[in-house]
Amino acid sequence: MQDRTFRLKQTIYKAPHPPVDFVQLNEAELSEDFVDTFLQTAVGDTFGVAAAYGSKGILTSIAFATPSRGVFVQMPKPGSNAKAKSKKGGQGKVQGRDILHRGFLCRPGFRKMVLDAPRLVAALQLDFGLTATQIIELWSILSSNRQTNNDLYKVLGGENLLHSERASDIFLAESADASHLRNVCERAWASCQVSHIKHLQKQLLAISPIDTHTFNAKHLAICVKSIRDADRLRALKPTKVKNDVSAEFSRTNGVLNVNLTRFKTRLRKSKVLVEISNKGSAPISASGRTVHAEGKSARISVHQNVSTNAKICSVYTIGREDPTYAELERTEAILAVLQCRIKLFEVPVVRKMFNTETSRMSCKKKDSAKSNLDVPDICFPSRPLNGTQTVAVRRILSTESNDQICLIHGPPGTGKTTVIAASVTSIIAASKSDHGVWLIAQSNVAVKNIAEKLGSVGFWEFKVLVSKDFHFEWHEHLYEDIERNVIRSDDFAPNAVGMSRLLLDSRVILCTISMLSHPRLGSTGLTRLVPVTTVIVDEASQIELGDYLPLLYKFGQNLRKLVFIGDDKQLAPYGQDDLRNLCSVFELPHLRQEAVFLDTQYRMPVPIGKFISAHVYGGRLNTEHSVNSRLSCRFVDVKHGKERRSGNSWVNDAEAHAIEFIATKLHKQSKAFRIITPYDAQRNLLENRLRAVGIPWENKCFNVDSFQGNEEEYIIVSVVRSEKIGFLSNVRRTNVMLSRCKTGMIICSSRAFLQGKASSTLMGKLATEWGANSWVPWRDLLSGRF
Incomplete structure (x- = not known):
């Protein structure tokens, strides 16, 4: 063991600290005596924990640190213990894991300081079947955060205490996942150090600990899968993106004024690499940073002197995109569940969605004659509905408890937006003024399509929420027919009075699912003016289950109706091709087996419709076309x-x-x-x-x-x-x-x-x-x- 002992000199804090002695071990080499000796060096009741992750987010190593001692534990490949049991030395591996579990992760009387605790507890559970107790998530020191550099500095005690660039590199850079043992060990030591910073101690004591050892197994399984899915989806984000930019530019005080040509590859505030060519000379590369981006214009500050006669050959954004508001709210929702700050799985609509009710309704098909007794009249004079469309609308209008969540399976051209329009007009005709209807989808285009359908049937009492980033200069032309109904995010009023003027008594709101996480949505009072009581989700097959967590976390208690409309024979959630096991609501058997199937398509010519029906929908899809x-x-x-x-x-x-x-x-x-x-x-x-x-x-x-x-x-x-x-x-x-x-x-x-x-x-x-x-x-x- 001696030849695997090393001394770590910390590089994060400006104040001098004695070097820390670390030992590098394999999991099987852990012993109870070693753990007891290690914990005797703890000051107070805390030690720090950090981990490294390999491909697919799998835990590869974990480090524990006190102010003066540390241990770096190399983990075996998941599942290797089962094979090891029948081989010589296999019992040592099993014993080592038990010591890791009892001695470190579930050690009573000790709080474990961790930055990014949900990821750690998910990896422990999914990869090794391990639980943990008294885990303190250090991000929770902040009331809200975007996990930016400035947020990190606050968590670590304040930028004035830090070598800030080094702290950012160790905790937030792409290399932070690397299994370089000194990196992992320094993160563990710094996490421990946070607990000894005087002005943070009161906040740390107020943080609710995570205890997965006593957590409901089914609830934990849902949480950790969502964490792992989010982790792997983030890993799919590119670290280098080629931006579509016009060759011509202007220059002002060393800043390049450039024009963007494609929304998908627009510039964001980040490091960039610009390749520029001068006539008659070889191209040069200039590093810099995007300092402003709005619509199709951006400004790039570069470190080299650039001639205005030059042309831009290419621009690359370096580094992964920051987490979106929706991604951060998803993490916050899971953290709140793990910390037992909310009892999400006791909310009725959540229990029904994830099938965690103790007494489920019968999985047999509902008796339509009985369920029709508690359904408002359909109010849709614009056009007749066919048989399955009528059934779908009546299920959506039903106020029965068993119909609080319903799934509508709509193949191409079967009138999914017609079903939505008929449901909205009927709900508004029958409901009281305190009832709000929110129509959400994965994409802005799908939201726009629903809005146009509502307008085409003469219903204009709705508002469409659109982000400025998507709308301004990029997609304004898409909204010409519904312009009077659009509220752009930068036009959100600062209070309920101003927002009420924008709404003009509309009780129907259309937006993307990510817009529900916009930070100004709550502060404007919009969700009080139009309560989130009925939510109809279009393109539901494209939305991964974890993406609903912000909606359920914020509004689950008030939800009276949750409707999913989509088609699992069309596009899957983003990342499905790479991750394979992403789930939409269509992969939930208890919802899928009671779905209403829209059986007649009106879009495709008859021969094409028949082919699609036979080869994709098992012959169930009928066609009506001229x-x-x-x-x-x-x-x-x-x-x-x-x-x-x-x-x-x-x-x-x-x-x-x-x-x-x-x-x-x-x-x-x-x-x-x-x-x-x-x-x-x-x-x-x-x-x-x-x-x-x-x-x-x-x-x-x-x-x-x-x-x-x-x-x-x-x-x-x-x-x-x-x-x-x-x-x-x-x-x-x-x-x-x-x-x-x-x-x-x-x-x-x-x-x-x-x-x-x-x-x-x-x-x-x-x-x-x-x-x-x-x-x-x-x-x-x-x-x-x-």
């Missing part, structure tokens, strides 16, 4: 098209050329069309091709992930892939692509590819079923015979 011709779907054989990598994406130049021809023809015929592709790089290429030939290009080209809920008369699909199947293996994304057209669809791809390597995919099956006569040769396209 177009019966199989010519409603055509394929263009771009046989010479080749997939080509572009950054982290893919392009196909020949397909872009073909689509340029098709788009030109449709534009000349004044036919409404949009173009869908699975890859961002291809979307950019297509926009550039349309712009180059003078065709209106804005709001024409879309990545499939941003087009769910949309539709158009004619849809052009660019498959891109010609060698590997890629996205075509994802049935849900392909289903979205193939189900957007109202009149016709044109698919550009290689016939040999779709009938060969991709023949088993949904797209390949469509090509096979349509047969040889559905293909248009490349030469016919060029000669205009299309």
Whole structure:
């Protein structure tokens, strides 16, 4: 053990501190004597804890520290103990884990100081089945925080005490997850040191400890999965993003004034790397920081002198994006549950959602005749509802306890927004003035679609909440038809009186699920003026379960009705392709088995609708449409098209050329069309091709992930892939692509590819079923015979 002892000289605090002796051990080497000797060096009843995490957020090591001693414990791979039991030395590993559990994690009489405690307790439980007691989350020193550098300084005692840059690097930098033992050990020691800072001790005593040892097992399982999911989703965020920026710029006092060209890659306040070229000379790289970003304009402070005659070649944002308000509220909600500050799982709507009730209702189908006794009348004179739409609306209107949560499964074109509109008009017609209806979705586009549907049926008593970041200069054109109903986040009034003037007695609010976490939402009094009593969630299949925690945490006690509308055969929650086990409400069996299935689609031509029904919905989806011709779907054989990598994406130049021809023809015929592709790089290429030939290009080209809920008369699909199947293996994304057209669809791809390597995919099956006569040769396209 001697050769694995090292001396740590702390680098975080300005004040001198004696070096700390640390021992590096494997878990199996822990002994009771060692733990007892270690804890004798504790001052008071505290010691510090820090951990390192590997791929997928799995705990790889954990460090414990007192003011003068420390131990770094290397953890085995999860699950290795089960194998070790039957091997020589296996008993030592089991004993070591027991000592870790009893001696450190659940040691009575000691508080364990931890920064980012939820992540630690989740990893202990998920990876090793370990619980912990008396865990003190140091972020809780603050009443609210965004886990920024300034917040960290406050937690560690104040910036005046710190080498602030070093503290930030050790605790918040991307390298903080690395298993470098000195990093982990210094974090453990600093966490311990916080408990000895005099002006923080009263606040630390007020923090409710986390005790997972006595926590309800089912509730704990929900919490730790949500923590791990959030952790892994954060890890998917890129650490370097190429920003789409115009080449031209101006300069003012060393600051570059630049123009942004794409919302998704807009600049944020962070470190940047700018590559600039001067005519006749090699490009140079200039490091700097974005100091201001608003709409399509940004200012970058750079460290080098840059000529105004130069051109910007590229701009990269360095570092992961800060947590969003929604992500922070999700963490706060879980922390409040773990600290037993709230009893979330005792709230009726939460018990029903997560199926934690002690006595569940029967899982058999409800008797519709009985449930109809307690349903207000449907008030929707605009248009008749079909049978399943009527059933869905009546379930939403039902005031029975068993219907407090309901799930509506709506395939493409089945009138999900019609069901929402009919429900809203009926609720408002029947309810009292204290009843509020909140319509939420994952995306701003879905929210906008619902608003337009309400307007189309003559209902205008609603307001749409939109963030300034999304609206200003980027998407103002999307809201032209409902402009009078939009309240932008920077226009929120500072108090209830001002907000009441903006609402104009509206009791229906539309917004994204993330907007519910906006910090000004509560301070404006909006949620008191329009109580969050009925919530209808559109695009529910795209929302991961943990994203509902802020809603349930803040408003669960007042919720009378929670409705989920979506389709688990369309887009999954973000990150599903990488994490695999993300769940939406459609993965909750007790909700899924009682869902109302909307069984008739009105969007797609009959042949396309029948194909989607047979191959995606088990033949359950009926079609009513005036177009019966199989010519409603055509394929263009771009046989010479080749997939080509572009950054982290893919392009196909020949397909872009073909689509340029098709788009030109449709534009000349004044036919409404949009173009869908699975890859961002291809979307950019297509926009550039349309712009180059003078065709209106804005709001024409879309990545499939941003087009769910949309539709158009004619849809052009660019498959891109010609060698590997890629996205075509994802049935849900392909289903979205193939189900957007109202009149016709044109698919550009290689016939040999779709009938060969991709023949088993949904797209390949469509090509096979349509047969040889559905293909248009490349030469016919060029000669205009299309």
